[in-house]
Amino acid sequence: MSDIAAAPATPIQADQIRADQIRADPIPADQIPADQIPADPDPAAPIPADPTSADPIAAPVPAASVPAAPVPAEPFLVSAPGVYRPQSDTGVLAGAIIGRAAARGRDVLDLGTGTGAAALAAAGSGARSVTAVDLSRRAVGVARLNARLHRVRLHRARLHPARVRVHHGDLFAPVRGRRFGLITANPPYVPSATDRLARHRSSRSWDGGRDGRLLVDRICDGAAEHLVPGGLLLLVHGGACGADRTLERLAGHGLTARVVERVRIPLGPVMRARAALHEARGLAEPGAVDEELVVIEASRAC
Numbered sequence: 279m280s281d282i283a284a285a286p287a288t289p290i291q292a293d294q295i296r297a298d299q300i301r302a303d304p305i306p307a308d309q310i311p312a313d314q315i316p317a318d319p320d321p322a323a324p325i326p327a328d329p330t331s332a333d334p335i336a337a338p339v340p341a342a343s344v345p346a347a348p349v350p351a352e353p354f355l356v357s358a359p360g361v362y363r364p365q366s367d368t369g370v371l372a373g374a375i376i377g378r379a380a381a382r383g384r385d386v387l388d389l390g391t392g393t394g395a396a397a398l399a400a401a402g403s404g405a406r407s408v409t410a411v412d413l414s415r416r417a418v419g420v421a422r423l424n425a426r427l428h429r430v431r432l433h434r435a436r437l438h439p440a441r442v443r444v445h446h447g448d449l450f451a452p453v454r455g456r457r458f459g460l461i462t463a464n465p466p467y468v469p470s471a472t473d474r475l476a477r478h479r480s481s482r483s484w485d486g487g488r489d490g491r492l493l494v495d496r497i498c499d500g501a502a503e504h505l506v507p508g509g510l511l512l513l514v515h516g517g518a519c520g521a522d523r524t525l526e527r528l529a530g531h532g533l534t535a536r537v538v539e540r541v542r543i544p545l546g547p548v549m550r551a552r553a554a555l556h557e558a559r560g561l562a563e564p565g566a567v568d569e570e571l572v573v574i575e576a577s578r579a580c
């Protein structure tokens with residue numbers, strides 16, 4: 279959860295993506311008229327149960343629906359006040375999705391999508407379909423807008439990324455009964471003063487309860503029943519939450535889990551503000567100037 283400077287001037291190539299290359303909005307948030315944030319094409323429609331429970335690897339999608347090569351990740355993301363601006367953890371997750379070709383040919387679910395950065399990384403790197411969910415209505419509007427801009431931009435380049443459908447709701451609730459080939463998440467994970475999470479404040483983007491695990495644990499508990507056989511979860515969180523606890527929890531649901539990436543990033547403003555609390559609880563070294571991020575991959579057996 280570090281803070282990030284202004285947006286880059288040049289597009290990012292998928293194979294070059296780094297944590298510091300997914301950045302905040304070049305369009306000032308207060309210049310986005312509310313009426314330009316698009317509604318979902320069919321927001322009231324019930325989400326049909328996914329009829330495909332087949333392994334997406336065993337049942338490849340038609341070649342025509344998968345771009346021949348990964349297309350560039352979305353470098354220009356609109357945001358709005360109260361919506362989590364893409365930061366280092368966003369970049370690490372997007373980098374893992376693209377670098378591991380994890381979305382290719384799969385139906386993807388991005389939990390806590392924020393601006394939609396990870397969802398767009400999946401859409402641009404060969405996903406068959408992308409569904410995104412966020413508890414914040416404003417994030418849902420912003421993600422829909424980014425998805426539309428991304429699609430228009432790639433269509434102009436004669437690339438045809440998967441459509442991103444964005445739903446408002448609590449984690450898996452909007453996709454009950456559906457299964458995906460890839461679930462991605464950069465959930466709130468910063469240890470906070472209490473286990474009571476604010477419902478309508480920016481802090482719901484990062485507060486994860488006393489040990490930072492309220493959302494992480496719920497994702498671990500819900501992932502298996504929303505993955506097709508052979509499906510993957512890619513989850514990023516701070517080291518302070520305990521990667522081992524995540525691995526154990528996922529294993530408890532029959533998933534094979536491992537840490538696939540560890541990176542250190544400078545403390546951002548939220549972590550700096552919490553430093554004393556984290557030190558007092560033994561979650562951070564005294565005087566620490568950086569924090570660890572871990573990417574965990576969990577797979578469901580075929």
Ligand SMILES: C[S@@+](CC[C@H](N)C(=O)[O-])C[C@H]1O[C@@H](n2cnc3c(N)ncnc32)[C@H](O)[C@@H]1O
Pocket residue numbers: 362363364365367368371389390391392393394395396411412413414417447448449463464465466482483484493
């Ligand atoms: C750390 S931000 C990550 C945003 C984005 N995925 C990214 O990587 O930039 C966490 C996101 O989770 C959302 N969120 C928090 N609690 C949620 C819940 N119970 N269900 C769905 N989304 C939630 C927040 O609104 C926020 O957009």
